[in-house]
Amino acid sequence: MTTGDSGVEERSRTSAVAPLLVVDDVTLQYKTAEHLVTATWRVGFEVFAGERFVVLGPSGCGKSTLLKAVAGFMAPVEGAMRLAGRPIQRPGSDRMMVFQEFDQLLPWKTVLGNVTFPLLVNRRMPRAEAKQHARELLAKVNLTRFEHVFPHMLSGGMKQRVAIARALAMEPKVLLMDEPFAALDALTRRKMQEELITLWDEVRFTVIFVTHSIEEALLIGSRILVLSPHPGRVKAELNAHHLGPADLGTPAFEELHRRIHDLLFADRIETELAPETGHV
Amino acid sequence: MSELTIPLAPPVRPERVVHLDTLGAVGDAARPLGPIERLANITMVRRLAVLVVLGTAWEIYARIIANPLLFPSLSDTLEAFWDAAARGPLIDRTLTSLGVLAAGYSIGLALAALFTTIAVSTRVGTDLLSTLTAMFNPLPAIALLPLALLWFGLGAKSLIFVIVHSVLWAVALNTHSGFMSVSPTLRMAGQNCGLSGLSYVILLLVPAAFPSILTGLKIGWAFAWRTLIAAELVFGASSRSGGLGWFIFENRNQLETPSVFAGLLTVILIGLTVESVIFRSIENITVRRWGMQS
Numbered sequence: 401m402t403t404g405d406s407g408v409e410e411r412s413r414t415s416a417v418a419p420l421l422v423v424d425d426v427t428l429q430y431k432t433a434e435h436l437v438t439a440t441w442r443v444g445f446e447v448f449a450g451e452r453f454v455v456l457g458p459s460g461c462g463k464s465t466l467l468k469a470v471a472g473f474m475a476p477v478e479g480a481m482r483l484a485g486r487p488i489q490r491p492g493s494d495r496m497m498v499f500q501e502f503d504q505l506l507p508w509k510t511v512l513g514n515v516t517f518p519l520l521v522n523r524r525m526p527r528a529e530a531k532q533h534a535r536e537l538l539a540k541v542n543l544t545r546f547e548h549v550f551p552h553m554l555s556g557g558m559k560q561r562v563a564i565a566r567a568l569a570m571e572p573k574v575l576l577m578d579e580p581f582a583a584l585d586a587l588t589r590r591k592m593q594e595e596l597i598t599l600w601d602e603v604r605f606t607v608i609f610v611t612h613s614i615e616e617a618l619l620i621g622s623r624i625l626v627l628s629p630h631p632g633r634v635k636a637e638l639n640a641h642h643l644g645p646a647d648l649g650t651p652a653f654e655e656l657h658r659r660i661h662d663l664l665f666a667d668r669i670e671t672e673l674a675p676e677t678g679h680v
Numbered sequence: 681m682s683e684l685t686i687p688l689a690p691p692v693r694p695e696r697v698v699h700l701d702t703l704g705a706v707g708d709a710a711r712p713l714g715p716i717e718r719l720a721n722i723t724m725v726r727r728l729a730v731l732v733v734l735g736t737a738w739e740i741y742a743r744i745i746a747n748p749l750l751f752p753s754l755s756d757t758l759e760a761f762w763d764a765a766a767r768g769p770l771i772d773r774t775l776t777s778l779g780v781l782a783a784g785y786s787i788g789l790a791l792a793a794l795f796t797t798i799a800v801s802t803r804v805g806t807d808l809l810s811t812l813t814a815m816f817n818p819l820p821a822i823a824l825l826p827l828a829l830l831w832f833g834l835g836a837k838s839l840i841f842v843i844v845h846s847v848l849w850a851v852a853l854n855t856h857s858g859f860m861s862v863s864p865t866l867r868m869a870g871q872n873c874g875l876s877g878l879s880y881v882i883l884l885l886v887p888a889a890f891p892s893i894l895t896g897l898k899i900g901w902a903f904a905w906r907t908l909i910a911a912e913l914v915f916g917a918s919s920r921s922g923g924l925g926w927f928i929f930e931n932r933n934q935l936e937t938p939s940v941f942a943g944l945l946t947v948i949l950i951g952l953t954v955e956s957v958i959f960r961s962i963e964n965i966t967v968r969r970w971g972m973q974s
Contacts, residue, residue: 473868491871501865507970508887518873521883552971566873 418485419446420606421470421574426479428465439465440632442479445625447574447608452600454621454640455610458664462632463610467578470608471497483573493522496567497576500583502559505551505566511538512547515566524570537565540599557588564596568605575607581616593619594645614660618643618653626663635663727956752938760938761945768939770927774946777923780836781908784843788900791844792851797881799852800859813853821846821907825914839911846903851896858892859885891967898959902951909947 425442439462447453455463468474470481472491481488483495496518498504505514515534519525525533538544541561551559560580567575581589593616600607609620617624622641627634640656647653712718719725735754742753752760764770799809821842828838862885870884886893912925922930928943967973 468868471868471872473871491868493872493874495872497868497872499865499869501863503863504865504869506866506869506884506887507972508890508966521879522874550970 417448420449420484421447421608422480422482423447423466423470424480424482426466426469426476426481428462428469428474429477430465430474438462438631440627443627443632443634444479445634445637447606449606450604451606452620452622453606453608454617454624455608455627456612456614456617456621456624456660457627457632457635458612458629460629460632461627462629463612463627464578466627466632467497467576467608467610470574471495471576493518493570494573495576496570496572497578498560498563498567498580500579502551502556502583504563505559507551510548510550511543511554511562514551514562515569518566518570522570534565534569537569538562540568540602541565541595555588556584557592560584560592561595564599568599568603573606575605577607577609579610579612582611582613589616596620597645614657614664615648617660618656619645619648624660626660628664636660723960724956749935749937752941756938757941757945760936761942764927764939764942770942770946773922773924773927774950777908777912777925778950780839780923781843781904783836784840784908785847785901785904787840788844788847788904789851789897791848792855792896792900795848795852796855796859797878799856800881800885806856809852809856813849813856816845817849817853819845821903822910822914825911829915834915838915839908842907842911843904846907847900850899850903851893854892854896854899855889858889858896861892862888890970891973894959894963894967898955901954901959905947905951905954 423443423445425444427441427443428439430437430439443462443466445453455466457463465474469476470483470488472488472495475489488495506517509517512531512534515537516527516530519530519533520527524530535544535547538547541564543558543561543565546554546558551562554562563580564577581592584592597620609617611617611620618640622639624636624638624640625634626636626638638656638660643653643656713721739754742748742751742756745751748756761770795809795812798805800806824842824845825838828841832838832841866884866888870880875884908923909925909928912923913929914925924943924947928940928947931937931939931943963973
């Protein structure tokens with residue numbers, strides 16, 4: 401796996417240029433029937449083109465909410481978000497999202513129809529061209545044989561691969577992935593993680609990947625944002641560009657794993673000691 | 681016993697690794713079913729079998745009581761049916777009924793589409809639709825017939841009015857509840873793909889809620905068909921070209937019981953055809969194919 405070296409190259413090349421995505425001290429709140437919940441509190445980070453940026457944290461750290469805000473599904477109550485210099489205001493196909501749930505595919509469209517759908521809705525290209533483009537991406541996620549199959553015939557892993565192909569077909573500025581492999585079985589999950597890295601090596605896209613698994617963060621990420629829960633605040637921002645699936649079990653991998661584990665674990669003790677400050 | 685038992689100590693056994701070469705010994709992983717089993721899997725075949733059994737029972741019962749004035753046999757009914765269809769006014773009457781029905785049904789659907797589109801786009805619209813359906817859905821359409829006769833006079837207009845009433849609320853209610861139950865993920869995926877406004881309703885909500893919409897269409901059809909026949913029984917006499925309801929009423933007055941049965945049979949046949957041919961084919965090429973309904 402060459403991700404280690406290329407990751408270093410990527411960083412040194414992009415450090416001079418402006419960040420692709422700027423999230424500037426963003427506070428996010430949403431209402432439930434009874435509470436006004438603060439999901440994240442003044443979270444700030446930058447994502448550069450070509451990065452595999454992982455947002456890592458335990459449940460309740462607002463990482464999914466943060467991703468939804470970047471996708472444009474909710475507006476921050478404080479702070480600003482800019483993608484390539486332009487403020488994020490509404491959902492758009494320049495930020496394609498892959499969700500955790502398998503029902504993100506349109507059940508009434510075939511695999512090919514699902515991948516061409518956003519291309520046609522946005523009038524990105526004529527139908528024949530869109531089909532051609534979609535077929536190329538389906539080949540990249542190894543689904544060529546399934547292009548005429550409806551989503552309900554596919555396994556969970558295949559559905560997620562279709563969603564990834566659909567998102568990449570739009571050539572988004574940034575790909576947003578909200579725990580896309582969390583609902584898969586362990587074997588499929590590992591395979592998908594490796595496939596995603598291979599795909600990144602091939603296509604070189606920018607991705608923000610949300611997960612609660614430290615291991616997944618280390619495998620996928622080139623840079624890891626660690627959030628603390630209730631509400632989500634930045635705990636650390638770490639480099640993992642030197643680690644890939646091939647490094648699983650190496651001392652460097654274990655060391656970073658332990659470091660992140662300690663960061664998250666320390667946080668849990670804090671919340672347990674002072675439960676009344678845990679919720680807002 | 682418990683004091684004397686030795687703690688379980690499973691033996692350590694040799695490991696085994698099998699090299700799987702081909703599927704030769706297993707044969708095909710999937711084998712086709714037998715012809716009878718496949719035939720029994722066709723819904724149409726099973727339904728037809730039920731029909732044959734019911735028809736036979738009818739014939740036998742009618743022959744036992746032997747009173748064609750009160751309960752004609754199946755063969756008498758079929759004869760009267762053939763007679764009325766070939767020489768009598770049955771086809772004419774049926775076409776009249778279906779014409780009125782088609783007009784009422786399509787107006788009802790158009791209004792339902794309008795109502796639900798307003799209801800999904802604004803909260804006031806949702807409240808309006810919920811209140812209206814809650815009020816009018818329990819009101820039998822036929823109860824509005826006297827009022828309709830007052831407003832529109834004797835004729836097709838009154839019939840269409842009551843049909844619209846019977847279709848509109850059932851379809852609007854089901855469509856709206858279908859829209860409401862579209863999963864948040866699918867909604868977000870649709871918006872993410874660039875859908876908004878009317879394209880969001882047409883390209884995402886409608887297909888995603890199609891199982892509910894189809895249920896609404898079926899209920900609406902059943903309501904409309906019953907309402908129409910009932911309404912025609914009430915005042916078919918006064919309009920120039922009566923429908924099926926009038927055909928039944930007319931023949932009862934002349935004590936042509938087999939023809940009354942033939943009229944009822946036509947009502948049933950049309951109901952069955954629409955239900956198990958038209959709606960079933962729509963289901964087969966949509967929700968079943970998409971795996972949204974088994």
